[in-house]
Amino acid sequence: MTKIVGDPNYIAVVGPVNSGVAKAQIPISNAAGLLQCSPSNTNTALTVGDAAKALRTKPNNYIRVVTNDAIQGPAAAAYIITVLKKTSVYIIDDTETFGKGIADSFEAEFKKRGGTVVKHDAAPKTTQDYVSIMTAAKALNPQSIYFGGVTASGGARIALAAAQVGLDVPFVGPDGINDGSGDTKDSFLNLANKVAKNAYSTLAGPGTFEGKDKFDADYKKEYGIDATGYAGQGYACTQVVLDALARAAKTNPKDSAALREAVRVAGTDTTYEYTLDVGKVKFDANGDTSQLIVSIYSFDPAAAKGKGDWKYETQVDAAQK
Amino acid sequence: MTAPIAASTITGTAASVAGEPMLVLEEVNTYYGQIHALQGVDLSVAEGEIVTLIGANGAGKTTTLKTISGLLHPRHGTVRFEGTDVSRTPAHLLVRRGIGHAPEGRRIFSRMSVLENLMMGAFTRETPTIPPDLERVMTLFPRLRERSHQLGGTLSGGEQQMLAIGRALMSHPRLLLLDEPSLGLSPILVQQIFAIIREINSQGTTVLLVEQNALQALSIAHRAYVLQTGRVVLAGPAKDVMSNETVRKAYLGED
Amino acid sequence: MTAIASPAAQPNPLSRGIRMTVIAVVAVVAYMLILWVLLFGLGGRTVANAFPEALQQTVNALSIGAIYALIALGYTMVYGIIELINFAHGDIFMLGAFLATVFIAGITGNNDAVTNIPLLIVLLLGALVFTMPIIGLLNVGIERAVYRPLRHAPRLAPLITAVGVSFILQNVALTIAGSGDRKSPQIFPLDWTIPIGGAQVSILSIFIFVLAMLLMLALQAFVSRTRLGRAMRATAQDQEASALMGVDANQTISLTFLIGGVLAAAAGLVWGLRFGFVRFDLGFNSGLKAFTAAVLGGIGNITGAVIGGFIIGFIENGAASLGYSRWSEFLVFVILTLVLLFKPTGILGQLTGDRA
Numbered sequence: 001m002t003k004i005v006g007d008p009n010y011i012a013v014v015g016p017v018n019s020g021v022a023k024a025q026i027p028i029s030n031a032a033g034l035l036q037c038s039p040s041n042t043n044t045a046l047t048v049g050d051a052a053k054a055l056r057t058k059p060n061n062y063i064r065v066v067t068n069d070a071i072q073g074p075a076a077a078a079y080i081i082t083v084l085k086k087t088s089v090y091i092i093d094d095t096e097t098f099g100k101g102i103a104d105s106f107e108a109e110f111k112k113r114g115g116t117v118v119k120h121d122a123a124p125k126t127t128q129d130y131v132s133i134m135t136a137a138k139a140l141n142p143q144s145i146y147f148g149g150v151t152a153s154g155g156a157r158i159a160l161a162a163a164q165v166g167l168d169v170p171f172v173g174p175d176g177i178n179d180g181s182g183d184t185k186d187s188f189l190n191l192a193n194k195v196a197k198n199a200y201s202t203l204a205g206p207g208t209f210e211g212k213d214k215f216d217a218d219y220k221k222e223y224g225i226d227a228t229g230y231a232g233q234g235y236a237c238t239q240v241v242l243d244a245l246a247r248a249a250k251t252n253p254k255d256s257a258a259l260r261e262a263v264r265v266a267g268t269d270t271t272y273e274y275t276l277d278v279g280k281v282k283f284d285a286n287g288d289t290s291q292l293i294v295s296i297y298s299f300d301p302a303a304a305k306g307k308g309d310w311k312y313e314t315q316v317d318a319a320q321k
Numbered sequence: 322m323t324a325p326i327a328a329s330t331i332t333g334t335a336a337s338v339a340g341e342p343m344l345v346l347e348e349v350n351t352y353y354g355q356i357h358a359l360q361g362v363d364l365s366v367a368e369g370e371i372v373t374l375i376g377a378n379g380a381g382k383t384t385t386l387k388t389i390s391g392l393l394h395p396r397h398g399t400v401r402f403e404g405t406d407v408s409r410t411p412a413h414l415l416v417r418r419g420i421g422h423a424p425e426g427r428r429i430f431s432r433m434s435v436l437e438n439l440m441m442g443a444f445t446r447e448t449p450t451i452p453p454d455l456e457r458v459m460t461l462f463p464r465l466r467e468r469s470h471q472l473g474g475t476l477s478g479g480e481q482q483m484l485a486i487g488r489a490l491m492s493h494p495r496l497l498l499l500d501e502p503s504l505g506l507s508p509i510l511v512q513q514i515f516a517i518i519r520e521i522n523s524q525g526t527t528v529l530l531v532e533q534n535a536l537q538a539l540s541i542a543h544r545a546y547v548l549q550t551g552r553v554v555l556a557g558p559a560k561d562v563m564s565n566e567t568v569r570k571a572y573l574g575e576d
Numbered sequence: 577m578t579a580i581a582s583p584a585a586q587p588n589p590l591s592r593g594i595r596m597t598v599i600a601v602v603a604v605v606a607y608m609l610i611l612w613v614l615l616f617g618l619g620g621r622t623v624a625n626a627f628p629e630a631l632q633q634t635v636n637a638l639s640i641g642a643i644y645a646l647i648a649l650g651y652t653m654v655y656g657i658i659e660l661i662n663f664a665h666g667d668i669f670m671l672g673a674f675l676a677t678v679f680i681a682g683i684t685g686n687n688d689a690v691t692n693i694p695l696l697i698v699l700l701l702g703a704l705v706f707t708m709p710i711i712g713l714l715n716v717g718i719e720r721a722v723y724r725p726l727r728h729a730p731r732l733a734p735l736i737t738a739v740g741v742s743f744i745l746q747n748v749a750l751t752i753a754g755s756g757d758r759k760s761p762q763i764f765p766l767d768w769t770i771p772i773g774g775a776q777v778s779i780l781s782i783f784i785f786v787l788a789m790l791l792m793l794a795l796q797a798f799v800s801r802t803r804l805g806r807a808m809r810a811t812a813q814d815q816e817a818s819a820l821m822g823v824d825a826n827q828t829i830s831l832t833f834l835i836g837g838v839l840a841a842a843a844g845l846v847w848g849l850r851f852g853f854v855r856f857d858l859g860f861n862s863g864l865k866a867f868t869a870a871v872l873g874g875i876g877n878i879t880g881a882v883i884g885g886f887i888i889g890f891i892e893n894g895a896a897s898l899g900y901s902r903w904s905e906f907l908v909f910v911i912l913t914l915v916l917l918f919k920p921t922g923i924l925g926q927l928t929g930d931r932a
């Protein structure tokens with residue numbers, strides 16, 4: 001990032017993918033006034049609250065087209081209660097910022113909706129024996145499991161252990177386990193394929209939008225891989241940057257530094273409504289999107305040539321509550 | 322006491338080359354790093370002898386025995402055992418060639434039983450030969466028989482010394498190196514140990530004995546060497562050494 | 577006097593074995609009862625349904641404990657003989673887990689449970705016969721190539737080298753297998769259970785425990801009753817005196833690394849069967865816990881390592897059972913610290929040597 005901000009030819013950045021990386025990058029890009037649009041950062045503290053303020057020394061330069069974990073976690077809670085009709089849940093998180101944060105926001109919403117949290121346990125990613133933990137979970141007789149974390153911090157291991165002890169209830173996790181099909185190396189579905197029949201995951205953006213089929217087909221043709229996870233959001237960020245550039249150009253900036261600043265101003269304009277592939281979107285002063293949509297996925301064992309893949313189920317729009 | 326010893330192993334293989342003594346040290350120089358501990362030691366032991374090595378503390382007696390048994394190797398000079406140069410042969414192979422060494426400080430395996438210690442002594446032996454050997458050692462040291470299941474570390478000093486000697490005998494050595502076997506023993510036990518050394522010798526084992534207890538050692542030895550700061554300063558029949566003026570003054574406590 | 581001529585390892589070894597077994601059984605039952613009480617006392621279970629849960633968790637504790645114990649033996653034996661804390665031993669276990677995974681996946685070609693019993697037995701035995709010698713010899717090779725030249729160097733040199741070897745092994749696995757979890761085929765049917773006291777006890781747990789116990793008993797018999805085993809103990813106690821008995825220290829040390837590697841490989845196999853994944857950094861945490869187990873039991877002491885392994889397994893399981901998983905590592909180290917504070921040489925007490 002330091003290299004990028006030092007090169008006047010860069011006028012905006014699409015990325016990063018991980019919230020942890022964003023936390024390191026934002027102070028640098030902010031100081032340089034470089035527009036950054038993330039297709040997939042969901043950590044609430046990147047945009048809201050004192051933690052977010054601490055990352056910035058200058059006017060905001062960071063926007064994201066996905067909504068944040070304060071929306072994503074509760075959406076899963078709403079889905080479990082209203083659609084899956086399960087009234088109790090066992091929560092386990094990986095003790096890390098993302099995992100614990102989303103599990104906490106899930107728990108609050110689940111309780112608010114009258115559900116019972118039988119236990120909220122936490123196991124760091126270095127945990128060895130998930131079987132014992134799931135044995136305890138099973139004894140509490142939950143109707144569902146919510147996992148706060150990512151595949152690499154234990155998602156698949158917990159699903160495997162739950163199956164081993166015969167805890168056969170819906171297993172729901174955030175975008176951290178929506179990381180590709182059963183054919184994707186290291187993915188949740190690859191590792192937990194055998195036991196994933198009851199698995200659900202969420203993404204902090206619309207799972208379907210107008211023209212998605214065409215987008216998926218074009219994407220596959222261009223890159224030779226399936227458009228998974230936040231591929232549509234990646235494109236949306238590109239649209240944001242190009243749109244901002246077009247508007248910035250109209251102000252006739254005198255040099256590359258002025259252009260960069262003009263792009264930032266145009267990009268973060270809270271009054272402007274973008275028309276993106278994922279829909280019509282505005283960004284607030286924090287850089288968060290007005291689109292509060294979280295989509296829910298279930299496991300389709302027949303997809304990806306029998307290796308299994310996530311299948312879009314429905315979406316929960318927190319704006320329409 | 323004539324315990325059942327496997328006589329063939331003792332007499333049959335001691336063939337010395339061209340009449341050379343069983344053990345010959347020539348110009349042996351052994352170092353500990355920079356420390357020049359043995360400074361050209363010449364020494365020999367003929368088959369059937371008891372030879373004693375005496376000298377003041379730090380003279381190099383223990384170093385000599387370790388150089389013979391292969392725990393140390395000389396930087397210059399040679400050690401020949403039964404005609405073969407064994408200067409570079411490691412200790413664990415020399416046991417198989419017939420050198421037994423009961424080291425200074427006994428060095429028994431304290432967390433093994435007496436019986437296991439003796440079994441360790443027989444490490445290089447064929448299994449069928451072990452029971453008669455055990456019997457021989459236990460006849461020499463009846464105390465060990467009584468204590469055979471006791472842990473080595475819980476034996477008294479004297480019992481430990483018996484065990485150390487017994488353990489060295491279990492390998493059927495043709496040459497037995499004993500480093501201060503009487504150290505820390507009561508006078509009666511010292512007498513007994515020396516009697517047993519004689520007994521072992523009479524059963525056919527050659528003995529090289531290092532002792533502080535010079536008078537006792539000289540009285541049972543055939544020949545003796547006096548070591549002083551890494552050099553042999555006197556050698557000869559035990560009787561002659563015993564009557565030597567300097568020796569009487571330095572080692573036998575006379576003035 | 578033929579009676580004394582037949583060598584016996586210890587004073588009354590049989591009664592000692594029986595006493596140890598009784599203590600172990602009492603400890604396990606006590607753990608189960610305490611857990612039962614805690615589960616309905618603290619965990620909000622009812623008295624009736626807490627019992628099968630406590631039983632189930634005790635079985636879980638025995639299987640993870642058995643895995644730690646198998647790994648801990650490698651630490652304790654190597655320490656016992658050359659006073660080296662072999663930091664790379666956890667990674668030897670990790671490679672064992674990978675190799676077993678590769679073997680089973682290579683043969684079955686899929687991720688399914690094998691319900692045909694003879695076929696399952698052949699596969700499991702095959703995996704053991706394949707991985708144990710390879711990993712054992714790898715361990716021997718590492719000692720030959722890296723630790724042996726440093727045998728007489730200052731103590732810190734081999735220690736740092738062991739840390740280096742650990743990094744190398746991890747990076748080898750990282751390069752070949754990547755950084756994520758790798759799927760390990762769970763060929764042992766996980767739905768095979770037997771109902772005991774209201775609990776469904778998984779046969780895999782029993783298999784892991786029994787396999788580990790058989791290996792540990794075999795080791796115990798080897799070390800206490802055979803000529804080479806005695807030589808190993810002797811070398812651990814006094815290398816120079818052992819040399820005077822005719823024991824080749826290098827050979828004995830190689831044998832120690834071989835056995836340590838073989839046991840770690842077995843632990844690796846059962847790890848994959850139970851948890852369904854392997855990862856390049858698996859050896860770090862497992863290794864740390866197994867090392868802790870060895871220290872807890874009294875490093876250098878074989879029985880101690882086994883006891884320590886099970887204690888760590890029980891601590892971890894207790895934390896998980898009561899919903900304090902995040903504290904389990906913390907708890908392990910608190911207990912280690914306490915034991916070392918009051919008994920610096922570990923539970924069984926000897927720093928080196930006594931391996932019976």
Ligand SMILES: Nc1ncnc2c1ncn2[C@@H]1O[C@H](COP(=O)(O)OP(=O)(O)OP(=O)(O)O)[C@@H](O)[C@H]1O
Binds near residue numbers: 356376379380385
């Ligand atoms: N491991 C060692 N490292 C350095 N120097 C040593 C070592 N062992 C012995 N020495 C030195 O070598 C010399 C000879 O020692 P050695 O043990 O052979 O004497 P000794 O005649 O057996 O004495 P004592 O009667 O006290 O047993 C001594 O000066 C001693 O300090």
Ligand SMILES: [Mg+2]
Binds near residue numbers: 382383425
């Ligand atoms: Mg000495």
